[in-house]
Amino acid sequence: VTTDELERRLFGLFAYPMSADQVAAVHARLAAASTPTAPRVPFRRSRSRLVRGLVLAALLTLLVVAAAVASLELLERVVSEAEPGSRTAFDDAVALDITVQTPAGDLTIDRGYADANRVMLALVMPSADVHGFLRLTDGAGREWRTFASASVSEESGTTAFVETWIAPEPIAPGDLAFTLVSQDPEHPDEPDASSVEFVLPVVAGSTVTPEQSVEREEITMTLHSFTVTATSVHAQVTAGPLDADRSWAAASLTYELDGANPLAEAGGFEIELEDVAGVGRRLLGVDAGVEDAAGEWTFRIGELVGADAEGEQVRIAGPWEFSFTLP
Amino acid sequence: MNATMSDVDEANLLGSEAAGGVRAAAHADVAELFERHRLHVYRYVRSWGVSEDEAADLTASVFERALRSLERGRLADTMSRAWLIAVARNLVIDAARRRDAAQRGLRFWPRPELAPDPAELLIRDEEDRQLAARVARLPGAQRDALVMRYAGGLSAREIGEVLGRSEAAAHKLVNRALQALKEAYRDD
Numbered sequence: 001v002t003t004d005e006l007e008r009r010l011f012g013l014f015a016y017p018m019s020a021d022q023v024a025a026v027h028a029r030l031a032a033a034s035t036p037t038a039p040r041v042p043f044r045r046s047r048s049r050l051v052r053g054l055v056l057a058a059l060l061t062l063l064v065v066a067a068a069v070a071s072l073e074l075l076e077r078v079v080s081e082a083e084p085g086s087r088t089a090f091d092d093a094v095a096l097d098i099t100v101q102t103p104a105g106d107l108t109i110d111r112g113y114a115d116a117n118r119v120m121l122a123l124v125m126p127s128a129d130v131h132g133f134l135r136l137t138d139g140a141g142r143e144w145r146t147f148a149s150a151s152v153s154e155e156s157g158t159t160a161f162v163e164t165w166i167a168p169e170p171i172a173p174g175d176l177a178f179t180l181v182s183q184d185p186e187h188p189d190e191p192d193a194s195s196v197e198f199v200l201p202v203v204a205g206s207t208v209t210p211e212q213s214v215e216r217e218e219i220t221m222t223l224h225s226f227t228v229t230a231t232s233v234h235a236q237v238t239a240g241p242l243d244a245d246r247s248w249a250a251a252s253l254t255y256e257l258d259g260a261n262p263l264a265e266a267g268g269f270e271i272e273l274e275d276v277a278g279v280g281r282r283l284l285g286v287d288a289g290v291e292d293a294a295g296e297w298t299f300r301i302g303e304l305v306g307a308d309a310e311g312e313q314v315r316i317a318g319p320w321e322f323s324f325t326l327p
Numbered sequence: 328m329n330a331t332m333s334d335v336d337e338a339n340l341l342g343s344e345a346a347g348g349v350r351a352a353a354h355a356d357v358a359e360l361f362e363r364h365r366l367h368v369y370r371y372v373r374s375w376g377v378s379e380d381e382a383a384d385l386t387a388s389v390f391e392r393a394l395r396s397l398e399r400g401r402l403a404d405t406m407s408r409a410w411l412i413a414v415a416r417n418l419v420i421d422a423a424r425r426r427d428a429a430q431r432g433l434r435f436w437p438r439p440e441l442a443p444d445p446a447e448l449l450i451r452d453e454e455d456r457q458l459a460a461r462v463a464r465l466p467g468a469q470r471d472a473l474v475m476r477y478a479g480g481l482s483a484r485e486i487g488e489v490l491g492r493s494e495a496a497a498h499k500l501v502n503r504a505l506q507a508l509k510e511a512y513r514d515d
Contacts, residue, residue, distance in 0.1 A: 001512040006505060007477070009458050014478035016373040018366060022383040026365070029387045030357055030394060077363070152363050247503045251495055270498070305495065 003272050004145055020157070071110060071124045074160035077152045078122075083287035084266060085231035086148065086164060089113040089120035092203070092230065096121075100196040102182040109180070109198065115229040116170045116205030117285075119144060119178065123161040134163060139177035142168045145271070148287075166271065166283070170227040170234070173204035205229035206293040206326040214320045221301060221320035224281070228293035228326060233263060233286045235299055236273065239320075243306060246314070250284055252302020258295040263288055298323045353397035361390050364408045368415050371479035375419045389415045409485035412475060416489065461511045465504050472500035 001009075079090045093111035100107050105126040113120040119136060136144040144165035151161045181195040207227040214221050224236040233255055242248050249270055255263045266288030273281045284301075301320045368389055373382040392414050393406055462470060468490070475481045475489060487497035 001509060003505060003509070006508055006512075009455065010462075010473070010477040013455055013459060013462075014370050014374050014474070016370045016382075018369045018383070018386075019379075022369075022379075022386075023365065025383060026361065026387040026390060027358075030354065030361065030390055151366075154362055247499060247506045249495065249499055249502065305499065 007146070071108070071158075071160065074124065074152055074154060074158065075110060075122045075162065078150050078160050078162045082150060082162070085118075085287040085289050086120065086150075086162065088289060089115075089118065089164070089231045090122060090162060093120060093122060094201065096198055098196055098198055100180075100182070107182060107196075109196065112198065112200050113203075113231075114171070114176060114178075114200040115203035115231055116173070116207060116227050117167050117229050117232045117234045118147065119165045119167070119200065120231075121163050121180070123163060125159050125161070126157060135181045136165045137179050137181075138171075144168060147271075166234075166285075168273075170205065170207045170225055171202050173202050175199050176202050203229065208324050208326055210322060210324045212322050212324070214322065216318045216320055217316050219304065219316060219318075219320075221318070223299065223322045226297070226299060226322075226324065226326075228290050230289040230291055231287075232289050235284045236281055237284060237301070238281050239304065242304070243314075246306035248304055248306045250282070250301045250303075251305050251315075252300075252319075253284060254298075254300045254302070255286065256298040256300070257290065257293070262290055293326045296323065296325055350398060353394055356397050356403035357390055357394040360393055360403065360406055360411070364411050365390075367408060367478070367480040368411050371412055371474065372415050372419055374474045374478040377419065385415065385418050388418055392418075407485065407488075408479070409481055409488045412479045412481060412485075413489045415479075458508070461508050462504075465507060469500050469504035469507065472497055473504040476501050 075090070079087050082090070090111075090113070093113035096109045096112050098109045100109075102125075108124045110122045110124055112122070121136075123134075134146075138144065144167060146163075147166040148162075148164040151159055177197060177199050179195055179197050205227050206229075207225060209225045210223050212223050219239055219242065221237060221239045224238065225234070226236075227234045237250070239248070239250075253268055254261060263286045266286045268284070268286050271283040271285070273283050299322045301318055303318055304316045306314045306316070365386065369382055369386045372385045372389075373379070377385065389411055393411065396406070397403060462473060465473065472486050472490065475486045476483075481489065483498035483501065484494040486492075486501070487494045490497060490500075492500075
């Protein structure tokens, strides 16, 4: 089983739906536990039928506009606590406004963003209790890896999702077709008709494939690719030989550009890529990007930490340091 | 030092209005927190094998605690999903301890005496059932971190906050759990 499949299974295993009755019951308990004192504003009724008609027409127009505004506000709330890279992707996204029917209701793709490292889609659904899976493939047949998912629901159940997928390899700029499939968790192995195709412009990134190797403490670390976009930094590495009985992670990573460290405050991540790029290859990344990536880069892995099944750790100090130029 | 009756009345009135304002603001904040995090909190609680009704009850208790903290002056900005999951974890452990100390721990299907509707379970097929069994057999810390990740939706940093460990340690717990599950698949 691949890590992707395993993660998909785990998300599905825990995706308990919360019923509307339960949500209402919690709201009632919270209301009982508090005494909101907001003043009631009386509604002033118009006696004129004409005025009532005009008000109704205006209200209907406002409702249509308000629905769009509400969706945007809900999506804004999703990204309000996001890492800088996700925020940038949301801000730079192009409008799509595509609606597709799924078993859980109409799924609207409000906007999307793609660059050499990632795809971000901002979605709105009428229900919060969605436990299907969204799979993303591109026109070249590559399956993109689920990276992050965040959502916010409002009382009516309308839920905004911001979903991010990681590129299986650095993607060239230009228009790229994508297919998004909503997979029914009740029938995960059956083809699902809830799919939608769309095109996104892939924003260029700066990529080098240094294939540099550095040996420290008898561990050879190889940097295969290093890609910087406005939303993220991705480094693909392999390391070995390593004790196969331990689970290994890279630690104390630094990313220097012309002697400065523009990503010091950003959150990092590490992902196994064995299912898309060969056993042992890992993606080390930062969910924050650099607008102008040109210059002299130094990528440093400070140490490797290996843990066995009992939690016993060994640490191998590097550093493994790679220097290269991004055009 | 000697306040007149009218001074006291006015002070009480002002105090009452201020308290009412704080309560209203706290209620608005907790409503927003609930909208934002309720599914993850509920799923996390449910993952401990408690019934649907008890999970809803415990979820309500989590947000009631948040409400009380807000009314005491805690800022909503400091109440992250990790904070809510930490509260949920404590409540679930307390409830399980009260219910049956010998059987506390993570469970992936309700106990027979709760007589759940099988349609509620998210076990879709035999592979899911095997996966649930494998997760249940994981070492406690790994299982705890795994459920926080996939039911509670927490990042490694947030799991570290809840467990009082470093981000790297939390990350490794999840990775080791995944590795153990993959090895179990391979061994089969």
